[in-house]
Amino acid sequence: MTPSTRTDRELAADLAAAFATPGPSASDALRARLAAAADRDGILDLDYRTVDSPIGELLLAATSAGLVRVAFALEDHDAVLAQLAATISPRILRSGRRTDAVARQLDEYFAGRRRAFDVAVDLRLAHGFRRAVLEHLRDIAYGSTESYAAVARGAGNPTAVRAAGSACSHNPVPVVVPCHRVVRSDGTIGQYLGGADAKRALLALESGT
16 A cells, blocks of 8 residues: 555545534644645645734735735735636645744733744745845834834835835734834834734734733
C-alpha cells in the first residue's frame, strides 16, 4: 500500500464520518485533514480563517512564508479572497493551520495582554517605498504614534509624505503591522482602511483609555 493510497483511504474515512455525524466538529476535523494533506503535498498556497474582534470580523490569510493579509469586514472578505487568488494563487483553503498563532495573539492583544506580535509576516503584496514604510511601521512601539512626515523620514524619503500615507492606507496586514499608530501632524487621527472608529478603538486600547 503506497502513502498516497493510505492518504486517499484516510480522507475517504473522514468524508464518511463527516456525513455520518454532521456538525461543526466533524466538518472542522475534515477541513483540518484536507488542509494537512494539501500542505504536505505542496498544493496549498494560501489558507485563511475569520476571527471575531472588538473592531469587527477579521479575515486572516497566510502563505507558507507568513501572514500575508488581514482584512476588515468592510473590505468584503469574498472580494479580498478573489484578489488573493488572482495575485498570489487560486489554491486557497479555509483552515487555521497557518493562522493559529496570529489568531491567538490577536485575542491577547485585544484583551490587553500583548503589546507586540511575534508571527512571521509575508509582505509580498507591498513593493518599493510602500514596503519600506511597512517595515518602518513595525518599529513604532505600542502606545506610541508618529506623523506621516516622520514615517516618510523613517522609510528613507522625507519628501514622500503623501506616498507614506498611501502606503499606510494600502497596508495588507493592518493591526499586526500597526499603521493605526500613524496620525496627522496636527494630532488628528487621519484615515484608516478599517474606518475611523476602528482606528480610534485601537489607539484607545493602546493608551489605556
